[in-house]
Amino acid sequence: MAISALTPPPTTDAPSEVFLEFPDNRLLIDLCGEFDRNLAQVENALGLQILRRGNNLALVGEPEAQTKGAEVLQALYTRLEAGRAVTPGDIDGALRLQSAAAAQDGVGDQLEMFKRGEYEIRTRKKTVEPRTDAQKAYVEALFKNELSFGIGPAGTGKTYLAVAAGVSMFINGNVEKIILSRPAVEAGERLGFLPGDMKDKVDPYMQPLYDALNDFLPGKQVAKLMEEKKIEIAPLAFMRGRTLSNAFVVLDEAQNATTMQMKMFLTRLGEGSRMVITGDRSQVDLPRGVKSGLRDAESLLKQIKGISFSYFTAADVVRHPLVARIIEAYDAADGQAD
Template sequence: MTTGNLTEAVLEFPDNRLLIELCGEYDRNLTDIEARTGVQILRRGNQLTVHGDPEAQADATEVLRSLYDRLEQGREVGQSDIDREFRMGEDQGPAGQMEMPVGEKVEIKTRKKLIEPRTDAQKVYVKSLFDNELAFGIGPAGTGKTYLAVAVGVNMLITGAVDKIILSRPAVEAGEKLGYLPGDMKDKVDPYMQPLYDALNDFVPGKQLAKMMEDKVIEIAPLAFMRGRTLSNAFVVLDEAQNATSMQMKMFLTRLGEGSRMVITGDRTQIDLPRGMPSGLADAERLLDRIPEISFNYFTSKDVVRHPLVAAIIEAYEKDAEKG
């Protein structure tokens, strides 16, 4: 239906329970979509009427249909999902990165739940983790680099593709400051490793995780502890790799053993190394990007799946950096 320059679309949803979830508590999701597009959305029974400018109305109806499809698949819909739907049409990564059709389904099965990459760049990244022995995930915080890598590691462990998971991070203050912390070495380094524990707890039940860690089937250790080891039949993740020195990065990469997979994640904008000390992540990009067996995957603020404000904050800093 058309009125002047405005159009009206009537969408019918057969499952009233899912429609309630689509609308959100106190119609919060509809209010969010209205604010983003400038349309008006009215609910009558199992129908939603979208009224507004033709282009905005088309955008809103497409988002509503996509979110309802998600609910039909048994998935939840939250603010981050609405934000993702509005960003789906935008460029998902730097030129040259492999593309994947938006509709292609990618899932990761873990002990506790099914994980679904939410953006095209995340789908490509997950596929590369399964397809390549060595892969990099580079981009800002909140883009799922580490979370998805740990999920893939758990999947490979429970399917028998690897025998163990090893998760590591540089403890950038592993010198004098760390020494002042109370407790033994584990107590001192655990605060640096906490994000890795958090990810594992999302995928493996508590008692199973404790047993796996006790049996060294899952290990979490500072990067410095990797020296001298050959990591065979393992899924190995180096997180926060921008804080590894060039020598540490070379040491880590050369630990790759038979039957292993290795993932390196990092954010080039959050280097905490002393001034003048080059980042091992930057060196690895420069030296290894022409080796076809190594996958480099890049994320931008468009791939942030935390609170939408996080994406806006990152975009503001990216624009400021471009000016400089």
Template sequence: MAIGTLTPSQEQGSSHEALLEFPDNRLLIDLCGEYDRNLASIEQALGVQIVRRGNQLSVLGEDGAREQAAAVLAALYDRLETGRSVEAGDIDRELRMGQEEPAEPGSQLEMFRGGKVEIKTRKKLVEPRTDAQKAYVQSLFEHELAFGIGPAGTGKTYLAVAVGVSMFITGHVDKIILSRPAVEAGEKLGYLPGDMKDKVDPYMQPLYDALNDFLPGKQLAKLLEEKQIEIAPLAFMRGRTLSNAFVVLDEAQNATTMQMKMFLTRLGEGSRMVITGDRSQVDLPRGVSSGLADAERLLKSIPKISFNYFTARDVVRHPLVAAIIEAYEADEKPA
């Protein structure tokens, strides 16, 4: 185990102390981080005080916060014992997992809590940072058709591409196809120069960014050249049958009802399909209904299709992003 002892001391005012002992001083240094920045992050998030005493850490704080801080430190030390590093995202993940609200009995979130979920790619090991993300990743591995719906910054597309790369490098699929509607986000961009690829690449850039995180540059370029990985606008999917492929439709809220139906019916033998979108960011012309909303309404009762939902609590970008999303959501609610 990571921790030798975890013992609450006597009460100090309204606070208590938990003493944690770590057997490997070298790993303890990595746990604390440069200038104890990792400890400072935990202190700030949970309102506790962490004091280092030799190979021990003393955690001072109220019962719930103290226990959560101790659990976070234990999990991060376990990670170091397996040879992995501790980064800011790892601390954020452990803090979030401990702060999630209780799941309803029998719900999807309850089923996926507890066990570790990891996605192996060529460049990095990807781990979900919230329980909703964990449930989503499980759904991507277990269902042939899955929807990820929620605000920007919740990892919907990033995790879907990570799962696609993982299934591709393990031989479960023969190719990866990433698509999104080429719809301007409220602006008129005018005529873009260059050939067709040059014209559509600006719309596809987030997908390229995700792939670059998971595959070495030369390998990615080769796979793109050999068409084992394809990135194309949604309009290019018409008439195709996508077999033995991992297919992602990103920004699906900007697909029309007919486009969504066309895309869903491309699903072929041995393929998996993921549709991601944010219902609050529809850029379609006024009066044109979103294919994502229609698909959600029409397909939700089909048992083999999974729907996974995210909220501002699942935002893993800058903390201000979650606050911004919550502010807009509050403004949209009727008084």
């Protein structure tokens, strides 16, 4: 990469500017995005003004923001040089990782890892990358441990990253099948009897897992693999009596599993398999007085070697920014109630 940064001498009547020169104008166009929307995203996040002048970008603002902006833009340009696209999610990831790296010694280490793509997960349809430090640690745990827990609020990528890792391992031949499960528990409302056969009845509960899977594999391939039983999506109750060998197994919404169900599920782990348990302790839909199996497993298994626990907060939410603020408001209200 040949990017040069020049800082002109400051003047008393104008804010300082940092200039970044990008040699490939076509990549610069992609970096800026349609109607400069990528630049606008960086500007809004860092409180900068970014001006395009030929093959240069001028960063106007506070020195700290200029430094951060320059590192983020250089990281994104490096992605483009490597033939990888830059999406709003990629920009958000670069901003988050840069901010975290700046808060500790070795400022550039985490951005350098992001540039090299060490934590990316390759699937048939897309390459998935963690956008926060918690997500990076989680992805690393998924590949290092046979049993991993991902605990945190909605929108933090717990299930999405787990399914992506499972698809990647399946494609690479590390496992022979993918098994996705969740408890068939209604979220605070009674839906009554559902029409159709057993599959028709349970599919509404499993839909989030179908959605994640279809993000990583072509629809026809998903259908074929499900027909061949190489991909299974089933309620937690259907796991009883099975030994899950050479499989990547995900239990989603584990906060809605009872203690006995959780024990049953964990003891299904067979040779050559990996198991991931995801859940949100604040969204338990079990009847009053029934203990969540996720809480029980967390307290019982934390000290066991080979089992990892990854935790997420509202800061790791990668959905709409309002989602993080909504979660923080509910957490604050719960704290006051306690």
